[in-house]
Amino acid sequence: MELEALLTLNTNQKLFANPKRIALLEQIGVSGSISQGAKLAGLSYRAAWNAINDMNLASPHLVVSSETGGKGGGGAKLTEFGIRLIKVYSLMNEMQSMVMKALMDTNVTTESLLDILGHFSLKTSARNQLKGRITRIESQDVKDRIVVALNQGSEISAIITRVSTEQLQLEIGKEVLLLFKAPSVTISQTSQKTDKNQLKGKLIHLTQGDASSEVFLDIGDGTLLYASVTHQSLEENTLKNNTLQLDNTYYASFEPSQILVTCL
DSSP states (O other), rough: OOOOOOOEEEETTEEEOOOHHHHHHHHHHSSBBBBHHHHHHHOOOOOOHHHHHHHHHHHSSSEEEOOOOOOOOOOOOOOOOHHHHHHHHHHHHHEEEEEEEEOOOOSSSOOOOOHHHHHHHHHOOOOOOEEEEEEEEETTEEEEEEHHHHHEEEEEEEEEEEEHHHTTOTTTTOOEEEEEEEEOOESSSOOSSSSSEEEEEEEEEEOOOOOOOEEEEOTTTEEEEEEEEHHHHHHTTTTTGGOOOOTOEEEEOOOOGEEEEEEE
16 A cells, blocks of 8 residues: 655645645746746646745745746745745655655554654664663763663663753653664673663574674564674673573673763
8 A cells, every 4th residue: 555645734724835835936946937937836827926925925934035027927036934944844744754654664663753763764873772761860970871761661871971961952751762883782691790781681683703793682572682792702791602592581781871862
């Protein structure tokens, strides 16, 4: 099934912008003329003029500024607000498209917009992306420890600067996405006494190389944690003969300072 969503903006229950009007604005921006823009957008001059007039009257800022000309209209140009409207409309279309894709993709959780953006638009080399809500913010000199309850029930923390806390407007209850790289994770057979974050999980995938291994742990609720560990580190963390066994339970540890906090 293919679903299509058309973005329409209304003000006071009257049409303000839709795909046809945005296409008209784009063509006016290119041609510098309402009449030529109308032609390129597949509209009559009258329909185009009425659309621009309606938008200018409804908006607190002019969308198109024009000079009266002869038959067919005179010169016209997009205002700064008109240019901004086109850009924001395009961004809203992208977000709407992602939401529609999420509807048809059962691998995407749809509890929040952060789920969808994280799946479709967030491109990063950090393989670990854990979502949760802030439960505490603890001040530590010029830094803050951000304690987050993950969706699968575990709790971990990230250490970031006070400035970052303020810029991200972090507060208790806010939803965040925590990013950290696979090489920052160490694996052990037993829980360690450490200030690091620790998450318990079942080993569901293992790729072994000559000097290191790629590890996937299921830490609950279908959430995966990725680690890229050297065989030396496995030995240092009490794993006999550097051996990892599928379906066995292990502990993943990583520094709070290695976590990047993102949010909407």
